[in-house]
Amino acid sequence: MKDGPNIARVAALIGDCARADILTALMADRALTATELAGIADVTKQTASTHLAKLVDARLIEVEKQGRHRYFRLAGRDVAQLLESLMGVAFRTGAVRLRSSPREPALRKARVCYDHLAGELAVAAFEAMMARGWFFGHVDEVSLSDAGWDALAGLGIDVSTLQSARRPACRMCLDWGERRHHLAGSVGAAILRHVIDAGWARRTANSRIVVFDPRGEQAFRDFFLPA
Amino acid sequence: MKDGPNIARVAALIGDCARADILTALMADRALTATELAGIADVTKQTASTHLAKLVDARLIEVEKQGRHRYFRLAGRDVAQLLESLMGVAFRTGAVRLRSSPREPALRKARVCYDHLAGELAVAAFEAMMARGWFFGHVDEVSLSDAGWDALAGLGIDVSTLQSARRPACRMCLDWGERRHHLAGSVGAAILRHVIDAGWARRTANSRIVVFDPRGEQAFRDFFLPA
């Protein structure tokens, strides 16, 4: 009957509550894992999994594997814009839904990601290190430069002991709070170890939050984020 | 869990094929009656009636009674914008509707696509315009050049009135029959309007076919497809 793009297929995908919740969350929260999204949409993991598969298949979202996690994000600007348009219309027509979502500031600031540091501090530190030329390489493959090697030695981190066949020394890891990368790999793990061992911060019992004490945060900033 | 507008409800409304067809037909800025829309969506009157009631209830379309007819139109610019966004995403993701049935030759030659001209003539005209440097830009973003501006002014089309923040003036639209692009956007719509207003061609009642009369086709070719 018609030619042109099939808008019904796309709209129907967004037209399910669970999937709409997922997409909306990805608009605000940047990159999230499948189980997080299942919680947000208030469905089981299985259900979320099938929804996510459909969204990926339709190229509305993209996935990035990282270890046993899968991080999902919107596939492009046009999808975000489409969602905004939808919100505009939904708002004008009075189709509003109210609920609230508290968010943990401490978790956003600094937390553990597997065995390395994540959060605002970690992202800022990584970007500063990059800017100072401590690393070279592309997105997937990053290596420590001589300058980086020396700098870390100044912290007492001996990089030579971290070289291992089993595990890359440096890796970039997508930060779900910031949607930018922070440092992973054995060097990233060594830095977290140093942060804890030097008494700059401590890990909390049953959460991933890393609590810096004021002097520790200052020391961290002095070293990684010089003005 | 979430707050904000309920986008799922709106998206689900558009997510039905019949309703999507109805909305798409209404994008051409013309008010259509219920039975016309039933024909376009290829459903019975009853079915169309319930669909239209839902769309009106959700304030996506508006209705105007006139005698025993009821004329429907889109409820606002935001709805049109939303539909365009949907088309953009649907097009990028390759969700295009296949229709393999043998085509009427008239339909293949010239027809209405939303609110602009499609078909062999439209594709040829667009390619000739490109070749003559009336446009510049990439695939997704095309703009009118000074030469194009002047040329259209020669037809009596004042491009300055077509500039709108809501809608791109020029867009490329894939012609399903030809598998090549023709011109969409407000400039494309203005050209179709001129073709009709100048008496070069007329739209048919219940189909998308555009019928050129011989002299009109000659005038169209003289202007857009000079030898």
Add this chain to the structure above:
DNA sequence: TTCATGGTTCGATCCTAGCCGAACCATCTT
């Protein structure tokens, strides 16, 4: 290695919503 956790696949259930036939109402024509 064994265990725990993140994620997927399968099968079955259940329910929504689209669809149409038929009857009905409303408006114009004759």
Add this chain to the structure above:
DNA sequence: AAGATGGTTCGGCTAGGATCGAACCATGAA
């Protein structure tokens, strides 16, 4: 008035798809 046409409402049928329990695979931790 009767007839024709545009449009709606009602009831029942049906298909598609959202959902979850359970079992399964993959990866990291102990």
